[in-house]
Each structure stands twice: as structure tokens, then as C-alpha cells.
């Protein structure tokens with residue numbers, strides 16, 4: 001990664017004029033895109049289930065680390081940040097109070113790893129439904145995503 005960045009800087013520092021199609025220095029991210037969320041989805045669960053997990057990719061476009069401290073959804077009483085981990089040979093879920101996303105960094109919430117646990121769902125999740133999820137960051141920054149209910153196989 002650092003080697004790649006170094007190479008890019010070296011190219012930009014060349015005195016020769018680059019081809020007109022070369023992109024200029026990346027513009028600063030617009031205010032609304034300090035944090036971007038891509039591919040948000042919620043796992044489809046049986047109608048009787050009161051919990052499910054949400055996954056997404058969170059990108060921090062800012063020059064400072066951002067800390068995810070929680071999340072909320074109108075469809076669930078409570079949303080917690082969880083991680084899966086091996087304990088005595090068993091996969092277990094544990095609540096994580098916060099996750100730091102480095103400056104310009106990416107955080108992947110994916111099956112088998114970090115996820116958002118939707119607890120006490122208000123209504124059964126149906127395939128294709130959408131669920132609004134708001135991420136809460138330290139300092140008051142919030143970002144909302146619309147996650148689609150999908151099966152693990154169908155995403």
C-alpha cells in the first residue's frame with residue numbers, strides 16, 4: 001500500500017506534462033460523503049426470528065480516523081456492533097463498543113466478521129424489503145443507508 005502511494009506521488013512529481021486524460025488531484029470529498037456506505041444488506045431470517053444481521057462496506061473519505069460507536073434502525077429496538085470470534089473451537093458473537101476506521105480507510109462488515117445486529121425487529125423481514133440503518137460516529141456524525149433484505153447466497 002505504502003509502496004503504491006509512494007509510486008503515485010513519484011509519478012505526480014515528474015516535471016513532464018501528463019496526458020490530458022490523466023486525472024487531476026482527487027477533489028476533496030463533498031460534505032455529504034465524508035463517509036460512504038456501499039452494498040448494505042440485511043440477512044433474510046425466518047418470519048419468527050426477532051434478530052438479524054446487517055452487512056456493508058463503510059469508507060472513510062476524511063483525513064482523520066472515524067470511530068463507529070453505534071447504529072440505529074426504525075425497524076429494530078436496538079442495533080449493536082458485533083463481531084464473530086472463535087472461542088474454544090466455537091464461533092461466538094460478542095458486542096463491540098466501537099470500531100475505528102482509519103483516515104481514508106475502509107471497514108467491511110461481512111458474514112463471519114463484524115456486523116450490525118438488529119435486535120427486536122418490529123416486523124418480519126421479507127426478502128426484497130429495505131431497512132433503513134443509521135450509523136453513528138463519535139463526534140455526532142451520522143450516515144444512513146438503505147439495506148436490502150437478501151439471502152446469504154443471493155447478494
Ligand SMILES: [Cu+2]
Pocket residue numbers: 053082083093094115116117
Ligand atoms: Cu451478532
